[in-house]
Amino acid sequence: MSLPDNEPTLETVRFLAWLKKRGAACRLMYCRKKWEQKGIRVQEICRGYAQGMMHVQHDPSTGEKWVVLDDLVWADNLMIEFDEEIPHHGHWMKW
Numbered sequence: 001m002s003l004p005d006n007e008p009t010l011e012t013v014r015f016l017a018w019l020k021k022r023g024a025a026c027r028l029m030y031c032r033k034k035w036e037q038k039g040i041r042v043q044e045i046c047r048g049y050a051q052g053m054m055h056v057q058h059d060p061s062t063g064e065k066w067v068v069l070d071d072l073v074w075a076d077n078l079m080i081e082f083d084e085e086i087p088h089h090g091h092w093m094k095w
Contacts, residue, residue, distance in 0.1 A: 008050075011038055011039060011040055012040060012045060013078050013079055013081075013084050015031075015038075015045075016054075016069065016078060016079065017075075017079050017084050018035075019054075019067065019069050019075075020069055020072060020076075020079075024072060025066055025068045026066065026067055027064055027067075028042060028043075028056055028064070028065035028066060029064070046067070052070075052071070053069070053071040054067065054070055055067075055068055055070065
């Protein structure tokens with residue numbers, strides 16, 4: 001499944017929530033292993049609609065590639081829009 005370059009999907013928003021929960025950075029290899037089976041192409045997202053909001057970078061000490069979420073507010077707004085927000089401990093939840 002190929003993702004549109006200009007629109008997030010529910011699965012991509014779930015990926016962003018997952019990434020944010022892990023400190024907004026994770027090894028690209030691990031992201032691919034977990035999310036490509038669900039149709040999420042991480043590097044395509046970084047080059048597409050999320051350009052400037054997240055990126056892939058090299059760790060100079062190990063040479064590994066990492067996915068880094070730069071704009072946490074943007075990710076939060078997408079999660080709210082798709083009703084996938086991860087509440088903090090003190091926040092109210094809808095029942």
